[in-house]
Amino acid sequence: MTVLSLRELNLSRRAALKHLNKISPQLGTIYRDNRNFDKGPLNHDAVTKLSPSIRHRILLEQEAIRITLLSHSFHNAEKFITEIFWRTYWKGWLEMRPTVWQDYKNQRDQDLINWQNNVRLIKALEGDTGIECFNSWVKELRETNYLHNHARMWFASIWIFTLQLPWTLGADFFLKHLLDGDPASNTLSWRWVAGLQTRGKAYLAVADNIRKFTLGRFNPENDIITTAQPLEWQEPPNPQRILQNEDVKSNVPTLLIVTEDDLSIRDAPLPHSNIVGIISLNSTKDRSITEVSDSVLKFSAEAIEVSVTDYVRVNATHITYISDGPIGEIPKIAHKLGVSQIVSLYSPVGPSQDTVGKVNAITKKQGLPIITIMRDWDTNCWPYATKGFFKFKEAIPTIIKQFNLT
Numbered sequence: 001m002t003v004l005s006l007r008e009l010n011l012s013r014r015a016a017l018k019h020l021n022k023i024s025p026q027l028g029t030i031y032r033d034n035r036n037f038d039k040g041p042l043n044h045d046a047v048t049k050l051s052p053s054i055r056h057r058i059l060l061e062q063e064a065i066r067i068t069l070l071s072h073s074f075h076n077a078e079k080f081i082t083e084i085f086w087r088t089y090w091k092g093w094l095e096m097r098p099t100v101w102q103d104y105k106n107q108r109d110q111d112l113i114n115w116q117n118n119v120r121l122i123k124a125l126e127g128d129t130g131i132e133c134f135n136s137w138v139k140e141l142r143e144t145n146y147l148h149n150h151a152r153m154w155f156a157s158i159w160i161f162t163l164q165l166p167w168t169l170g171a172d173f174f175l176k177h178l179l180d181g182d183p184a185s186n187t188l189s190w191r192w193v194a195g196l197q198t199r200g201k202a203y204l205a206v207a208d209n210i211r212k213f214t215l216g217r218f219n220p221e222n223d224i225i226t227t228a229q230p231l232e233w234q235e236p237p238n239p240q241r242i243l244q245n246e247d248v249k250s251n252v253p254t255l256l257i258v259t260e261d262d263l264s265i266r267d268a269p270l271p272h273s274n275i276v277g278i279i280s281l282n283s284t285k286d287r288s289i290t291e292v293s294d295s296v297l298k299f300s301a302e303a304i305e306v307s308v309t310d311y312v313r314v315n316a317t318h319i320t321y322i323s324d325g326p327i328g329e330i331p332k333i334a335h336k337l338g339v340s341q342i343v344s345l346y347s348p349v350g351p352s353q354d355t356v357g358k359v360n361a362i363t364k365k366q367g368l369p370i371i372t373i374m375r376d377w378d379t380n381c382w383p384y385a386t387k388g389f390f391k392f393k394e395a396i397p398t399i400i401k402q403f404n405l406t
């Protein structure tokens with residue numbers, strides 16, 4: 001049997017859906033009991049490996065839940081469903097506290113300067129630390145652009161507490177190399193490991209736990225620190241309100257801006273029959289101020305291409321498509337196409353949101369502000385992310401009912 005690569009599993013909606021349907025019978029108690037085992041590169045069959053497609057909304061969170069609930073009761077699939085909701089929660093949490101992303105970027109840029117040429121950092125990034133498991137995860141991340149969730153936790157903990165490196169530079173390394181690199185899940189997970197997300201609680205990787213859940217592949221007994229002092233705590237900002245949807249006209253020529261943050265264009269709440277032009281904007285290179293991995297750049301560029309060309313093919317109307325459009329030219333293109341509005345599916349806090357903001361600053365001056373459309377999933381779920389995940393989790397049964405996912 002051919003095993004599909006991470007790229008192949010996630011690149012198109014068809015492939016991601018096929019994979020999900022195939023494995024959904026295992027997403028109940030089998031997933032619950034086995035998901036924590038990291039069996040090593042190319043052996044991650046206890047988890048879905050669908051995070052790149054879910055992160056780019058090639059596959060929607062609610063679709064993953066709906067398909068899973070076709071084979072399982074909520075009770076049996078609760079663990080998997082909860083994991084899906086972690087992404088929704090992190091996104092909502094960051095959306096209501098955008099300065100946490102800004103602060104991360106400022107600190108990262110400062111740390112990049114302060115730690116330039118630091119030998120410990122260079123060795124860590126090269127997987128040359130004397131800690132076998134850590135070196136192996138560096139290699140796996142660089143070569144496959146994926147790490148199992150448990151490995152991500154151990155990695156971050158060793159990076160921060162054993163190697164005593166700045167968490168922002170570890171987060172940056174992940175964001176540049178993960179195919180699923182996501183501003184919210186990544187930044188907030190690193191903060192959580194560091195003890196910056198939950199007061200007084202840091203995540204400490206323990207040798208026994210690593211040995212057990214890597215099936216004895218690693219046992220870093222004498223290599224990793226056995227206590228963790230959470231980094232200095234700062235009260236997070238109070239949650240601000242989630243933006244409300246703006247009014248979209250349903251019957252005027254429309255230009256659609258597509259970003260790598262939401263590639264399920266076909267089923268999105270858009271004025272489909274009036275879309276005359278599409279411009280894609282890819283901000284993946286802006287996940288860092290240093291170079292993002294080639295495979296990550298290539299994946300998001302291809303994913304955008306697959307999604308838009310599929311959309312253009314299915315919608316028989318003539319649509320002009322400009323791939324990775326030059327930002328300054330957008331008002332001219334809009335004018336040439338004779339459009340009366342520009343719309344974009346909402347990009348959460350992160351590089352795409354910044355890019356759309358820049359374009360909006362230009363088009364607004366020409367009387368064409370970008371109208372952003374937020375999905376019902378986000379407008380309904382994100383406001384629950386006011387406190388910790390366990391508070392958010394209480395809303396899950398209500399959300400599932402509200403979206404008719406059973």
Ligand SMILES: Cc1cc2nc3c(=O)[nH]c(=O)nc-3n(C[C@H](O)[C@H](O)[C@H](O)COP(=O)(O)OP(=O)(O)OC[C@H]3O[C@@H](n4cnc5c(N)ncnc54)[C@H](O)[C@@H]3O)c2cc1C
Nearest residue numbers: 047048049050051083084086087149152181182185186189
């Ligand atoms: C330090 C650290 C950094 C991380 N960085 C990222 C990141 O940049 N992008 C990213 O998508 N995830 C990130 N995660 C979360 C998680 O590790 C991955 O989503 C998960 O490992 C993806 O593999 P999978 O699809 O096989 O997971 P599965 O176990 O099959 O889970 C199914 C889906 O649930 C969601 N999910 C599962 N666990 C989490 C979680 N802890 N947080 C958020 N969503 C989750 C994902 O959409 C995933 O595809 C990070 C976790 C840690 C500890």
